[in-house]
Amino acid sequence: MPQKPGYQMWVIIILIGLIFSVAYFNQGSGAIIITKSKFEDMLTSNDVRRIVLIRNQNVVEVTLKTEALENAKYKSELDNKGSFGLSAGPHYMYKIGSIESFERFYSELNTKLTQNGIDTVDLEIDEKGDVTGMIFQWGIFFALLFGFWFLMRKMTGQGGPGGQIFNIGKSKAALFDADNKVKITFDNVAGLEEAKEEVKEIVDFLKTPDKFTKLGGKIPKGALLVGPPGTGKTLLAKAVAGEAAVPFFTLSGSDFVEMFVGVGAARVRDLFKQAKEKAPCIVFIDEIDAIGRSRGKGQMPGSNDERENTLNSLLVEMDGFSTDSGVIILAATNRPDVLDSALLRPGRFDRQISIDKPDIVGRDAIFKVHLEPLKMDKHVDSKKLAAQTPGFAGAEIANVCNEAALIAARKDKEHVGMDDFQDAVDRVIGGLEKKSKIISPEEKKIVAYHEAGHAVAGWFLEHADPLVKVSIVPRGVAALGYAQYLPKEQFLYQTEQLLDEMCMALGGRAAEELIFGKISTGALSDLERITKMAYSIVTIYGMNDEIGNISYYDSKQSEYNFNKPYSEATAEKIDVEVKKIIDTSYKRSKELLSKRKEELEIIAKELLEKEIIFQADLERLIGKRPFEHQTNYDTYTNGKSIETIKSEESKSTTSVDSEKVTPKTEDTSSSVPSTSEDVK
Numbered sequence: 001m002p003q004k005p006g007y008q009m010w011v012i013i014i015l016i017g018l019i020f021s022v023a024y025f026n027q028g029s030g031a032i033i034i035t036k037s038k039f040e041d042m043l044t045s046n047d048v049r050r051i052v053l054i055r056n057q058n059v060v061e062v063t064l065k066t067e068a069l070e071n072a073k074y075k076s077e078l079d080n081k082g083s084f085g086l087s088a089g090p091h092y093m094y095k096i097g098s099i100e101s102f103e104r105f106y107s108e109l110n111t112k113l114t115q116n117g118i119d120t121v122d123l124e125i126d127e128k129g130d131v132t133g134m135i136f137q138w139g140i141f142f143a144l145l146f147g148f149w150f151l152m153r154k155m156t157g158q159g160g161p162g163g164q165i166f167n168i169g170k171s172k173a174a175l176f177d178a179d180n181k182v183k184i185t186f187d188n189v190a191g192l193e194e195a196k197e198e199v200k201e202i203v204d205f206l207k208t209p210d211k212f213t214k215l216g217g218k219i220p221k222g223a224l225l226v227g228p229p230g231t232g233k234t235l236l237a238k239a240v241a242g243e244a245a246v247p248f249f250t251l252s253g254s255d256f257v258e259m260f261v262g263v264g265a266a267r268v269r270d271l272f273k274q275a276k277e278k279a280p281c282i283v284f285i286d287e288i289d290a291i292g293r294s295r296g297k298g299q300m301p302g303s304n305d306e307r308e309n310t311l312n313s314l315l316v317e318m319d320g321f322s323t324d325s326g327v328i329i330l331a332a333t334n335r336p337d338v339l340d341s342a343l344l345r346p347g348r349f350d351r352q353i354s355i356d357k358p359d360i361v362g363r364d365a366i367f368k369v370h371l372e373p374l375k376m377d378k379h380v381d382s383k384k385l386a387a388q389t390p391g392f393a394g395a396e397i398a399n400v401c402n403e404a405a406l407i408a409a410r411k412d413k414e415h416v417g418m419d420d421f422q423d424a425v426d427r428v429i430g431g432l433e434k435k436s437k438i439i440s441p442e443e444k445k446i447v448a449y450h451e452a453g454h455a456v457a458g459w460f461l462e463h464a465d466p467l468v469k470v471s472i473v474p475r476g477v478a479a480l481g482y483a484q485y486l487p488k489e490q491f492l493y494q495t496e497q498l499l500d501e502m503c504m505a506l507g508g509r510a511a512e513e514l515i516f517g518k519i520s521t522g523a524l525s526d527l528e529r530i531t532k533m534a535y536s537i538v539t540i541y542g543m544n545d546e547i548g549n550i551s552y553y554d555s556k557q558s559e560y561n562f563n564k565p566y567s568e569a570t571a572e573k574i575d576v577e578v579k580k581i582i583d584t585s586y587k588r589s590k591e592l593l594s595k596r597k598e599e600l601e602i603i604a605k606e607l608l609e610k611e612i613i614f615q616a617d618l619e620r621l622i623g624k625r626p627f628e629h630q631t632n633y634d635t636y637t638n639g640k641s642i643e644t645i646k647s648e649e650s651k652s653t654t655s656v657d658s659e660k661v662t663p664k665t666e667d668t669s670s671s672v673p674s675t676s677e678d679v680k
Contacts, residue, residue: 031061031062031090031091031092031093032077032078032091032092032093033092033094033095034062034092034093034094035094036094038092039060039094040109042062042064042092043109043118043120043121044113044118045068046118046119047064047068047071047074048062048063048064048065049063049064049065049066049068049089049121050062050063050089050090050121050124051063051121051122051123051124052124052125052126053099053102053123053124053125053126054126054127055099055125055126055127056127058095058096058097058098058099059093059094059095059096060093060095060096060102061089061090061092061093062089062090062091062092062093062094063089063090063091064089064091064092069091074091078091103123106123183242184235184238184239184241184242185239185242185243186200186239186243188235188239188369189235189236189239190362190365190366190368190369190394191232191358191361191362191363191365191366191394192231192232192236192355192358192362193362195225195236195353195354195355196236196239198223198353199223199236199239199240199353200243201219202219202220202223202240202244202282202330203240203243203244205219205328206244206246206280206282206326206328207244209280209326219328220328220349220350220351221318221328221329221347221348221349221350222318222328222329222330222331222348222349222350222351223328223329223330223349223350223351223352223353224288224330224331224336224344224349224351224352225237225330225332225333225353225355226332226333226334226336226352226353226354226355227334227354227355227356227357228334228356228357228393229334229393230393230394230395230396231355231356231357231358231393231394231395232355232393232394233286233332233334233355234284234286234332235394236355237250237282237284237286237330237332238250238284240282240330241282241284244282246281246282247278247281247282248281248282248284249274249275249281249283249284250284250286251271251284251285251286252285252286252290253286253288253289253290253291253292254287254290254291255267256268256290256291256310256314257290257291257307257310262306262309264291264306264307264309264313265309265310265312265313267310268310268313268314268317269313269317271283271317272327275327276327279326279327280327280328281326281327281328282328282329282330283327283328283329284329284330284331284332285329285330285331285332286331286332287332287333288331288332288333288339288343289334289335289338289339291307291310291311291314292311292314292331292333292338292339292340292343293307293338293339293340294338294339294340294341295308295311295340311340311343314343315342315343315348318347318348329348329349331349336352357391357392357393358392358393358394360386360387360390361386363385363389363390363392363397364382364383364385364386366394366397366398367382367385367386367397367401368382370397370398370401371401374405374416375415375416376416376417377415377416377417377418379418380416380417380418380421381418384418385400385421385425387486388425388468388486390486396428399428400421400425400428401421401424403424403427403428404416404421404423404424405420407420407423407424407427408420426469426471426484429482429484430471430475430482430484431475432475433473433474433475434473434475439474439480443480444472444608445604445608446512446516446520446522447472447480447481447522448472448481448604448605448607448608449511449512449515449516449600449604450481450508450509450511450512450520450522450523451470451471451472451482451483451508451607452511452600452603452604452607453507453508453509453510453511453512453514453589453593453600454470454483454504454505454507454508454511455467455470455483455507455603455618456507456511456592456593456596456599456600456603456622457503457504457506457507457510457589457592457593458483458485458504459599459618459622459625460592460596460625460626461500461503461504461592462496462500462627463494463496463497463499463500463501464485464500464501464503464504465485465486465487465488465501465504466485466486466615467483467484467485467615467618468484468485468486468614468615469483469484469612469613469614469615470482470483470484470603470607470612470613471483471484471611471612472607472608472611472612473611473612480522495537495543498533498537498543499581499585499588501533502530502533502534502581502582502585503585503588503589503592504589505529505530505533506523506526506530506582506585506586506589507589507592507593508522508523508526509522509523509526509527509586509589510586510589510590510593511593511600511604513590514590514593514594514597514600515600515604530582530585531578531582534578534581534582535578537581538574538577538578538581539551539552539553539574540552540553544577544581546573546576546577547570547573547574547577552564552565552566599621599622602621602622603621603622
C-alpha cells in the first residue's frame with residue numbers, strides 16, 4: 001500500500017502557495033487597461049499624479065490624484081473592477097508598442113499641455129520582475145527546502161515506521177503477525193537439541209500459560225542466546241515465533257543507534273508500547289551488544305553517552321511489565337563478556353542459553369537439512385561429510401553445501417557428487433585454489449618436502465591428529481600448500497598430546513633442514529601456532545614443572561588491563577621454559593624424520609607428481625599408522641551408527657574438571673579442521 005503524504009508535506013505546499021499568491025498580487029496586475037486616447041484625456045484633464053514607464057514590460061502605469069478618484073467616471077470603473085489594493089495605485093495601465101515611440105509621443109504631448117497652461121507630470125522609468133524572474137529568484141530557496149526534507153527522510157529510513165522527520169523516534173522493528181507469518185519451525189533447526197528444549201518452554205507458555213501459572217511458576221521474562229557466529233541463534237528465535245504462532249518483532253541492536261540525542265531511548269519505549277498492544281508476542285533483538293555494552297567504559301568524565309541512555313531505557317522497560325503480560329524478550333549475541341551486568345540479572349534476561357558449535361551428531365543432522373534440496377549423487381554420505389568437518393558451524397555447513405552445488409554446476413554435472421563436497425570443504429578451509437600461480441621448480445620442491453614432513457611426522461606420532469589430505473596447490477592469499485587433519489572431538493588434552501601436535505607442526509621446517517641443509521620462510525603459520533601453544537602450556541594450563549600449577553589467564557579480563565599478572569623475573573623464566581619446549585619438540589621432529597627419511601622421500605616425490613594425496617595414498621605408500629586408535633572418520637566409514645558413537649562417548653566421560661579446554665590456542669574460535677598452511 002503506498003504511503004500517504006505526511007502533514008509536514010501539506011504545510012510545505014500551503015507555504016509555497018502563500019508565497020506565490022503574495023508575489024502575484026504585488027505585481028500590480030489588478031490595474032485597468034486603457035487606450036491611448038483615454039491616457040491623453042487623463043493628462044489633459046489634469047487628473048494624473050504619477051506616470052511610471054516599466055521598460056522590461058512595455059507598460060505605462062498611471063496613478064490618479066486623490067481628488068480624481070472621487071470623480072464619477074473613474075470611481076464607477078474602479079468599483080466595478082473590484083481590484084485589490086488599488087487605493088495607492090497604480091490605477092490604470094497603458095500598453096505601448098515601443099519605448100522610443102512612446103517617449104516621442106509623451107514629449108510632444110507635454111509641449112502641447114504646457115502651451116495650454118496645463119501642469120505636466122514627469123515620466124518615471126522603472127523595471128519589474130515577471131513571474132519567470134520570481135520563480136528563478138525563489139528557486140534556490142525551495143531547492144534547499146526540499147533538499148533538507150528529502151535528506152531527513154533518507155537519514156531516518158524512508159517509508160517505514162520512523163521514516164519521516166517527525167517520526168524519527170518510532171521503532172524500526174519488523175513485525176511478523178497473522179498476515180505475515182514466520183514460516184520457520186523447530187523442524188528447520190538441526191543440531192541444537194538442548195537449546196530447543198530450553199526455548200520450548202517459552203512456546204508452551206505462549207500457547208498455554210495456565211499450565212505454569214496454576215502451579216505458582218513464572219515464565220522467564222527474557223532469554224539470551226549466546227554462541228559463536230553462524231551457530232543458529234537468529235534461526236532458533238524465528239523458530240520460536242513460528243511454533244508459537246504469535247506476533248514476532250525483530251530488529252537489530254544497531255537499529256536503536258541514531259545521531260540525534262534521545263532517539264534511541266524513544267525507539268525503545270515505542271517498541272515496548274507496540275509489543276504490549278500485540279501481546280502475547282515475542283520481541284527479538286539481534287546483536288544486542290551494540291547497545292548493551294557495560295556502562296562507564298571508554299567514556300570521558302562528564303560526557304553524555306547516547307548509547308548508555310538507550311541502555312538505561314531498555315533496562316527500565318524490561319522491568320516495566322509484569323510476567324503475565326505475554327511479552328517475552330529474546331536476544332542474541334556472540335559477545336556476552338561485554339554486556340552490562342544489569343542486563344543479565346534475573347528479572348530481565350533470566351536465562352542464558354548457550355548455543356555452541358555442533359558436534360559430529362549435530363553436524364550430521366545439519367547436513368541432512370541442507371542436502372535435502374540438492375540433486376545429489378547416491379554416493380554422498382552425510383556421515384562422512386560430518387566427520388570431515390569438525391568445528392564447522394551451521395552457517396559454514398550451509399556454505400559447503402552451496403559451494404558443492406556451484407562446483408558441480410561449473411563442471412556441467414547433473415548431480416552433486418562426493419568429490420564436489422571435498423572440493424567445497426577445501427574451498428572453505430584453505431581458500432580459492434590458484435593453479436595459475438607461477439612457482440619455480442625449486443620453490444615447489446621445498447613446499448613438497450615441507451608438506452611431506454608434516455605428513456610423515458603426524459603419521460608416526462601417536463597423539464597427533466590423523467591426516468586426511470596433503471596439497472601443494474597454492475590456495476588463499478599466500479598459502480603455497482596445506483595439510484588437512486581430522487582432530488578427535490575432545491574437550492580435555494594431556495601434555496603428551498599437545499607436545500605431539502607441536503612436533504607435527506614443526507615437521508615441515510625439520511624436513512627442509514634435513515633435506516636441503518637450510519630453512520625457508522614457509523613455516524610462518526606453523527611457528528605462530530606452536531609459539532602460542534607453548535605459551536599456553538606454560539602460562540594458561542599450568543603444565544610446566546618449573547612454573548608450576550599456575551594460570552595467568554583471566555577469562556574476565558578488563559578491556560583496559562595493560563598490566564602483566566606476573567613479575568619481570570617470572571616473565572624471563574616463562575620465556576626460557578617456552579623456548580625449551582619448542583627446542584625439544586623441534587629436536588624430536590628432526591630425529592623422527594631422520595629415521596623415516598625414506599618415507600619422507602617417497603611422500604615428497606608423490607606430491608611433486610600428483611600435487612594432492614589423500615590418507616589412502618599414505619597407507620599405500622608407507623603402510624598403515626602403527627597405532628590402533630580409531631578416529632571419528634574411521635568410525636563413520638566403518639558404518640557405526642550415530643547412536644552407538646553417542647553412547648560410547650557418554651560411557652567414556654571422565655570425572656575431571658568439566659570446563660572445556662581448547663588447546664588450539666592460535667584461534668580458540670576456529671571453526672575449521674586442524675590445518676597446516678605454509679606461507680611464503
